[in-house]
Amino acid sequence: xxxxxxxxxxxxxxxxxxxxxxxxxxxxxxxxxxxxxxxxxxxxxxxxxxxxxxxxxxxxxxxxxxxxxxxxxxxxxxxxxxxxxxxxxxxxxxxxxxxxxxxxxxxxxxxxxxxxxxxxxxxxxxxxxxxxxxxxxxxxxxxx
Numbered sequence: 001x002x003x004x005x006x007x008x009x010x011x012x013x014x015x016x017x018x019x020x021x022x023x024x025x026x027x028x029x030x031x032x033x034x035x036x037x038x039x040x041x042x043x044x045x046x047x048x049x050x051x052x053x054x055x056x057x058x059x060x061x062x063x064x065x066x067x068x069x070x071x072x073x074x075x076x077x078x079x080x081x082x083x084x085x086x087x088x089x090x091x092x093x094x095x096x097x098x099x100x101x102x103x104x105x106x107x108x109x110x111x112x113x114x115x116x117x118x119x120x121x122x123x124x125x126x127x128x129x130x131x132x133x134x135x136x137x138x139x140x141x142x143x144x
Contacts, residue, residue, distance in 0.1 A: 044114045045141040048078075051088045054113070054140065059092070066104035068096035078142070088140040089118065095125055095133050114141050 046054060055075060063070050076089040094101070108115050119137035124130070 042143060044112070045085075045143050046088065046113050048086075048088070048142050048144055050113070051140045051142050055090055058111075059090070062104060062107045063092075063094060066096070066107060067100045068094040068104055070094045081141075084143050086142040086144055088142045090138045090140065092136045092138065093133070094136070095131055097130060098132060101132060101134055108138070115139075116141075 055073065059073065060070070070092060072091070072093045074091045076091065079087040079089075081087050094104070096104075105117075116139040117136065118139045119135070121135045123133040125133045
């Protein structure tokens with residue numbers, strides 16, 4: 001009788017251990033998935049140097065491809081959002097047609113990196129042909 005009770009006790013302990021092992025394996029998989037997602041998300045943000053290169057090189061190329069002329073690009077002071085995450089804001093003043101502006105925005109949205117529009121204002125510069133003056137504030141999330 002005592003042997004049967006001990007066997008049941010050990011079977012119960014073994015079942016508990018097997019459940020713990022399954023939970024540990026499941027938790028390990030979840031942690032690996034989280035780490036992979038973190039790296040994928042982080043890869044969509046800029047480093048500080050990449051943000052500067054984007055503003056100096058890529059942004060001006062995108063403006064040219066979209067047939068927009070820019071009168072100014074200014075970089076705002078960088079703001080800390082979190083431990084490693086910073087907000088890198090850029091003000092741009094451009095002039096061109098609505099279709100050129102739309103083309104520029106589509107090109108920005110198709111960028112591999114995360115670019116967010118924070119502020120957007122339009123004004124009519126000329127009526128015939130229609131030319132819009134536009135001020136955009138772009139936010140680039142930067143990891144330092």
